[in-house]
Amino acid sequence: MATQLKSRSKVTEKKADPVIFNFPEEAQLEETIERPVIMQVKNLHKNYTKDTKVLKDINFDIREGELLSIIGPSGAGKSTLLRTINRMIEPTSGEIIFGDENITKLKGKGLRKMRTDIGMIFQHYNLVDRLSVFENVLHGLLGYKNSLQGILSLYSEEEKEKALEIITELGIEDHIYKRCDELSGGQKQRVGIARALIQDPKIILCDEPIASLDPRASMVIMEYLKRISRERGITVIVNLHQVDVAKKYSDRMIGLNAGEIVFNDAPEVMDQGIVTKIYGSKADELIVE
Amino acid sequence: MSSKSSTQHLSRVNIIRKKHIRLTIAALIILGLIILAGEITSYDHIDGLLSIPAAISWLFSNMLFSAGTLANFPTVLRLLWETILISIVSTTTASVFALIFALLGSQLTQVNTFLMYVAKLVASVSRNIPVVAWALILVLSFGTNSATGFLALFFATFGFLVRAYIETIDEASSDSIEALRATGATYPQMIFKAVLPGSMPQLFSWTLFMIETNIRSATLVGLLTGTGIGYLFDLYYKQLNYEMVSLITLSIVVAVLIIEAISNRIRREII
Numbered sequence: 418m419a420t421q422l423k424s425r426s427k428v429t430e431k432k433a434d435p436v437i438f439n440f441p442e443e444a445q446l447e448e449t450i451e452r453p454v455i456m457q458v459k460n461l462h463k464n465y466t467k468d469t470k471v472l473k474d475i476n477f478d479i480r481e482g483e484l485l486s487i488i489g490p491s492g493a494g495k496s497t498l499l500r501t502i503n504r505m506i507e508p509t510s511g512e513i514i515f516g517d518e519n520i521t522k523l524k525g526k527g528l529r530k531m532r533t534d535i536g537m538i539f540q541h542y543n544l545v546d547r548l549s550v551f552e553n554v555l556h557g558l559l560g561y562k563n564s565l566q567g568i569l570s571l572y573s574e575e576e577k578e579k580a581l582e583i584i585t586e587l588g589i590e591d592h593i594y595k596r597c598d599e600l601s602g603g604q605k606q607r608v609g610i611a612r613a614l615i616q617d618p619k620i621i622l623c624d625e626p627i628a629s630l631d632p633r634a635s636m637v638i639m640e641y642l643k644r645i646s647r648e649r650g651i652t653v654i655v656n657l658h659q660v661d662v663a664k665k666y667s668d669r670m671i672g673l674n675a676g677e678i679v680f681n682d683a684p685e686v687m688d689q690g691i692v693t694k695i696y697g698s699k700a701d702e703l704i705v706e
Numbered sequence: 707m708s709s710k711s712s713t714q715h716l717s718r719v720n721i722i723r724k725k726h727i728r729l730t731i732a733a734l735i736i737l738g739l740i741i742l743a744g745e746i747t748s749y750d751h752i753d754g755l756l757s758i759p760a761a762i763s764w765l766f767s768n769m770l771f772s773a774g775t776l777a778n779f780p781t782v783l784r785l786l787w788e789t790i791l792i793s794i795v796s797t798t799t800a801s802v803f804a805l806i807f808a809l810l811g812s813q814l815t816q817v818n819t820f821l822m823y824v825a826k827l828v829a830s831v832s833r834n835i836p837v838v839a840w841a842l843i844l845v846l847s848f849g850t851n852s853a854t855g856f857l858a859l860f861f862a863t864f865g866f867l868v869r870a871y872i873e874t875i876d877e878a879s880s881d882s883i884e885a886l887r888a889t890g891a892t893y894p895q896m897i898f899k900a901v902l903p904g905s906m907p908q909l910f911s912w913t914l915f916m917i918e919t920n921i922r923s924a925t926l927v928g929l930l931t932g933t934g935i936g937y938l939f940d941l942y943y944k945q946l947n948y949e950m951v952s953l954i955t956l957s958i959v960v961a962v963l964i965i966e967a968i969s970n971r972i973r974r975e976i977i
């Protein structure tokens with residue numbers, strides 16, 4: 418508790434920087450543990466081939482509105498774990514309970530419906546570069562449309578209004594007509610976040626969202642993600658390879674090593690010994706960024 | 707420390723030397739192949755080179771056309787126009803079918819594995835039969851008319867475009883397809899909102915390239931199927947009317963250059 422209070426006062430000190438937001442005090446004080454569980458991952462396994470077991474008996478709960486980071490060396494299975502959550506990758510066995518339902522069995526329409534509840538942002542932004550910012554953001558609504566409505570871009574005024582609102586909130590309203598290949602990396606990632614937000618999701622999955630960005634743009638993106646979890650109560654799950662960034666922004670951290678969870682607790686508990694356990698002998702290079 | 711840097715230095719020198727050796731060997735092999743090919747076909751490269759000046763002077767004395775020949779120019783233009791139209795129509799028709807097969811055949815957009823292999827096989831067969839062979843095969847079943855020329859160009863173009871389109875789709879769309887699938891988009895939505903917008907300029911560019919190529923091929927195909935400008939070329943060639951032959955050749959060259967210029971312009975506009 419004491420450490421939490423200290424870290425909060427640090428945040429308020431940097432008030433002068435326009436990209437640092439002040440989170441409502443109540444939201445900060447709320448204990449992670451008290452938030453309701455919205456997803457349970459149970460005995461999850463993934464093998465790409467018979468011999469390569471990428472995920473081994475993964476068990477964890479995901480709580481409402483928390484910012485959960487997953488750290489681990491490259492090849493540990495972070496991307497695979499994230500993508501089994503929205504079934505972009507099929508788990509070999511195990512259950513994922515989301516809203517009283519085991520989503521590992523979903524197919525067709527049910528699967529699409531489930532995916533509208535889970536937004537996703539990517540290291541390489543994964544935008545359609547030749548289309549405008551506005552069109553890319555509206556792509557987030559495709560899961561709610563039938564094929565024809567989607568193809569013909571039949572979006573309601575209300576939906577366009579909402580897109581504009583989100584774009585403005587992310588500070589990219591000046592670029593709305595621009596093609597996405599004219600934007601900087603940080604701006605592209607904000608378009609990615611806007612596309613995820615317009616889905617009105619319960620969870621946003623982020624696979625190395627800042628790995629291609631400079632430190633300043635990285636900070637802006639992490640601040641936005643934190644703000645989304647605080648203000649909108651959306652759970653944000655972030656794969657990261659920088660331990661210090663994960664420690665600074667997370668409510669909870671999961672350490673993955675060779676497909677197994679070796680740590681699952683508050684960032685305050687993370688120390689050098691645990692970092693070594695997650696990263697092995699390479700740990701020294703990683704903690705200093 | 708110093709010993710470490712000196713071994714690094716040495717290894718780099720080695721790499722460069724190895725590259726030089728490889729280049730020299732490659733040059734020697736190519737030279738050897740040229741000589742070998744000459745031996746086998748009993749073609750003398752020196753003689754071949756020496757005969758070029760004589761060939762050029764023959765061209766100038768026999769193929770410069772007079773005013774009388776120019777009177778046939780409207781006919782040449784009409785058949786040239788017909789040839790160009792056949793090339794454009796066959797290419798655009800082929801491109802529609804090629805796009806469907808490419809979507810079925812690309813790893814990223816395939817609907818099922820069986821159809822993917824069928825699409826690839828069909829494309830591969832039609833691509834690996836040269837356009838001349840297509841023309842000769844089709845002449846047997848369809849006789850000498852424009853439809854034969856159209857079909858010959860169609861099949862060869864189709865096969866090539868499927869392959870070019872698949873590569874374009876694979877290259878341009880993997881990231882955005884992933885993003886749209888994650889939002890819960892349907893298959894048609896992914897095709898129309900991610901794949902096509904992302905790869906359209908490149909698909910268009912390949913289609914223009916095939917139109918250019920086909921205007922050249924159409925001349926040859928016409929020669930074999932007795933249609934278009936190729937037919938006219940064949941006719942005067944057999945009559946030894948070299949003035950007409952040179953007029954036709956020149957018109958084809960100019961037409962190809964114009965088409966190339968137009969398509970380069972379009973390409974620049976869309977990319």
Ligand SMILES: Nc1ncnc2c1ncn2[C@@H]1O[C@H](COP(=O)(O)OP(=O)(O)O)[C@@H](O)[C@H]1O
Pocket residue numbers: 465466471489490491492493494495496497498
């Ligand atoms: N599609 C795939 N097919 C086979 N093996 C894969 C595939 N994707 C990932 N892997 C393997 O699974 C392991 C975990 O990969 P990944 O989840 O990308 O780890 P991380 O994101 O932590 O770097 C790696 O050894 C990788 O080679």
Ligand SMILES: [Mg+2]
Pocket residue numbers: 495496497625
């Ligand atoms: Mg990864």
